[in-house]
Amino acid sequence: MISIENVHKSFGDLLVLQDVTVKVPKSKVYGIIGPSGAGKSTLIRVINGLEPVDSGNVWVNGLSVHDPKTDVNKIRQNIGFVFQSFNLYPHLTAEDNVSIAPIHVKKMNKKEAKEKAKGLLADFGLGDKAQSYPNQLSGGQQQRVAIARALAMEPAVMLFDEPTSALDPEMIQEVLDAIRRLAYSGMTMVIVTHEMGFAREICDAVVFMDGAKIVEVAPPEEFFTNPTTARAKDFLSKVLHTS
């Protein structure tokens, strides 16, 4: 479903992705973990073309993301993206945040799109918040609206970049619950996260990144109980003992 092949990427002199290759099969959930600055955000942003690559390529659903000939807007309709900082549109209500892309990108009928948006918001426990503006919502509610917004395009793939890192602790659970439901519904997903327990629970594989490289890819049980690389061991001993 997602195939990242030999991707190299630098910001100026700084090498951020070094020969990264990984495949995410359909309906699988892959977690990306690793220390800050490892290149996790860059990797997930390369998947939908938010960051260009220096070399290599990414294929989503058989379509080449970084080929200048492909219509990247077309591919992105198939890839939902959820940001750490929500990035809801502050001038639009929750309902309009969710329905704006279906209306203008998919050319869906306005009324239909808004009905659908209301339904999606209700699915995420936000039925009474359709007419609220983002600044009237808590962080957890905003992130759930952002998830609904991404799902409104009916993507084949969902990408999450640290979806709970900007949240107050008491709101993390409601967002994880929403993501968990999606995972169990069979959605293909890639999640950058620092929530180790959550990654262990829902991921089919854990991708451990450090220093611009993928160091280890393993099923979560294996990775968390018996990591093969020294760097993964070191990382786990730090995060598991501080949290």
Added chain:
Amino acid sequence: MGYQPNWAIIPQNMNIIVQGLLITLQISALSLLISIPIGVLAGLGRISRNRFISGLAALYVEFIRGVPLLVLLIWIFFVMGRFLRLGSYWSAVIGLAVFSGAFIAEVVRAGIQSIPKGQMEAARSSGMTYNQAMRLVILPQAMRKVLPPLASQFIILLKDSSLVSTVSVVDLTLVGKNLVATTFRSLEIWTFIALLYFAVTFILSQAVRFLERKYHVVE
């Protein structure tokens, strides 16, 4: 014997003064209206990734900022206006609009650049084109921020518009000049005209304050 003011001269000529004021308001409003699309386009042009477009927009903005409005008005009236048979009124409107457009361009550019980059990323991630993201997500937010400076620009325009009297548009200032020439009552007439400009700009600046409060964007 000191100078004896004769304030009766003002009500006696009230009709013509009001007509001048209306021309001033009309010319300012009209040129503002025309300068908004010019300014938005030039502001968008400034941030365009297309070098040719951004260069062209930068040239326009820099050129206008480097030329005195008076010279611009005279040039448009005598050079462009002659060729295109614009007449003094439209020469003045176009001159003011082109002048004000360059300032609005900078305000619009700053407004767009003040919108967090995550907004464009969220919009593009959902499959919107750059133009759709601009139109549906970035500009509506930027325009809210730009509204108060835009209203201030109208006040500046209104004052600057007194220069159109030099290309023989019978605005408030030229009405003043003409009245002084026929009545020799410069003290009364210029005092009243100054007060009139002040009254209008004062009311407008109060309106700007109101707008600033109303459209204070919550982040």
